[in-house]
Amino acid sequence: MSDFRPGAPAAKGLLDKVADEDTDITSSRRGGGGAGIPGGAPAPRRPFRRYFRETGWRHLIGIVVGIFAIFPLLYVLSASFNPNGTLLTANGLFQRVSFDSYVSLFTSAQHPYGAWFLNTLIIGLITAAGTVFLGALAAYSFSRMRFTGRRFGLTTLLVVQMFPQLLAVVAIFLLMVAIGDIFPAIGLNSQIGLIMVYLGGALGVNTYLMYGFFNTVPSSIDEAAKIDGAGHARIFFTIILRLVAPILAVVGLLSFIGTSSEFVLASVILIDPDKQTLAVGLYKFISDEFSKNWSVFAAGAVLAAILPVALFLSLQRYIVGGLTAGSVK
Structure with missing residues (x-):
């Protein structure tokens, strides 16, 4: 059946010419003209x-x-x-x-390593989840909404983070003592109180970090959702959070690592050994003047490293995605 479309013979001739040239190139490479190509001569090694x-x-x-x-x-x-x-x-x-050091970690009655490990896991995960959630809410407000004091609030968050939390240890201790007299569940020697202190200290830098990533998401997405009748809450939970998942993973990972390795505030607020974290508990193995056991301390440090490493491996694909996607948005 003949082809009567305009330009068909010319197009067919052009395709035949290209096919002939490819055949000639392939034949010349197989004859040894292409170095480093399968079937050809190997490429010469560099000096x-x-x-x-x-x-x-x-x-x-x-x-x-x-x-x-x-x-x-x-x-x-x-x-x-x-x-x-x-x-x-x-x-x-x-x-x-x-393996005696590893056995001593879980058999010592004075040093409940298992309780410390569990406390660190609970406090770290709750603090990381709370930091991500509250920081994302604040970052979305600063990025998408326009209100009085917006720039002043962002500047205040940045300036406050210039002062380390260590400077406020005495004030935090007195505040927790006063709160404990009224609400003992969130006062001194309570893990909930420690989590609240961590959340208050971590919101500043994380909010500013998320704010920059939220600005890379086009506002046209929000406008299209508003045309369909979606409010700020629906846009935030169903659209924005999925687009900014890489920065959420980074903030959660950094928050967990910082919380699990924090020593000063945890040692001041948590008094009972059963409520303390790994950073505070492991120090007891080397704090005694006549009973320093560095081997048990090293064994506890090796096991404590499992938590951040496992979290990093589980969030690695989000972290890599954030580095690549954030550079082109």
Whole structure:
């Protein structure tokens, strides 16, 4: 059946010409003309000086940095297996291996490591979730709404974060004592009170960080949703939160790591050993003058690192997505 469409013969001739050229190129490559192509001659190796000048020095720096980062981890892991309980005899890595330190963590009546681990997990997760939620609400308000005092509020959040929370330890302690006289459940020596202190101190920098990411989301999405009859609450929970998931993961991860490793406020507010966190509890293994056990301390530190590492691995794809998506929005 013949083709009567205008320009069909010309198009057919052009396709035949391109096919012939591809056939000639493929034949010449198979004959050995293309270096480094399957079936052709291998590409010549670069001289060592040229390789080192172009890319080799980068590999060398990467190896040095990797060793510098991995050695402290290996040293702590080796110290946790050291049965002598000191750090000086851990210079020879893994010369003696014993699991007595790990057994002592969960068998000591004076040091309830299991309770510390659970307390850190609960306080860290609740604080991270609360920080993400409250920070996202504040960031959405500053990003999408226009109200009196908006710029002053953003500037105040940034200025307040310039002063470390350590400066307010005495004021926080007195405030928690006064609150405990009225509401003991959220006062001194309560985990809920510690969580509220963490939430109040973390909202500033996280709100400002989320505010910048919220601004990268086009406002036309909100306008289209408003035309369909959606309010601010529906836009925030059903649309915006899904688009800013990478920054939520980053803020949650940073909040959990900062909370689980915080020592000063946790040691001031939490008094009972059963309510303390890992950072406060592990210090007891090396705080006594005549009973310092660095091996048990290292074992507890190794197990404590499981929490942030597991959270980082679970949120890694969101973090990588935030780095790439945020650069093109």
